[in-house]
Amino acid sequence: MAVYNAETIEEHLRSALFLPRLAGTLFGIFGFIGLVLAAVGLYSVMSYAVSRRTREIGIRIALGAQQTHVMRWVLNEGARMALIGVGIGLAAALALTRLMARMLYGVSATDPVTFAAVAIVLTSVALAACYIPARRAMRVDPIVALRYE
Numbered sequence: 001m002a003v004y005n006a007e008t009i010e011e012h013l014r015s016a017l018f019l020p021r022l023a024g025t026l027f028g029i030f031g032f033i034g035l036v037l038a039a040v041g042l043y044s045v046m047s048y049a050v051s052r053r054t055r056e057i058g059i060r061i062a063l064g065a066q067q068t069h070v071m072r073w074v075l076n077e078g079a080r081m082a083l084i085g086v087g088i089g090l091a092a093a094l095a096l097t098r099l100m101a102r103m104l105y106g107v108s109a110t111d112p113v114t115f116a117a118v119a120i121v122l123t124s125v126a127l128a129a130c131y132i133p134a135r136r137a138m139r140v141d142p143i144v145a146l147r148y149e
Contacts, residue, residue, distance in 0.1 A: 025104060035125060038085075043129040046078050050133040057137050058145020067138040078130030079123070086119050093118075105148045 009013075050057070057070055097109035107114060 020103070020105070035122070038122070039125050039129040042081065042126050043079065043132065045081070046074065046130045046133040047136075050074060050078065050137045053137075053141060054130050054145050057140045058142040061140060062142035062146070070140075071134045071138045074134035075077070075127060075130050079127060082126030082130075085126075086122050089122070090115060090119060 059068075060070060093115070094110065101109040
């Protein structure tokens with residue numbers, strides 16, 4: 001009997017797992033793009049909020065607020081938005097686990113370590129995106145801020 005299409009086990013596994021690997025790679029790429037877009041969006045929102053409140057920040061600094069208090073205030077606003085988003089995202093992810101369960105290998109669809117790691121990464125990226133507007137707010141000169149408008 002003639003043997004056709006002879007291949008090694010590695011070649012057979014590579015061809016058999018091509019589509020799941022491609023799907024995983026695409027999900028990873030799209031997830032990274034989503035993370036970058038979320039960070040840019042949060043940076044934009046916080047930068048806009050700081051620019052709209054320049055006069056208020058200047059008054060606070062003129063009345064004696066420390067730079068660290070102003071920075072903490074801006075970071076708290078950003079963290080509040082990020083935590084609300086992470087909470088909504090975790091709830092949606094838990095609701096959609098049945099759809100993704102058959103695409104996961106070696107991990108359960110409701111793995112608490114994965115959910116915690118994702119929440120920590122997203123919150124860290126959000127705080128990093130808020131850091132630049134917070135530093136800008138921290139350095140507001142009260143005289144310039146009061147003359148701003």
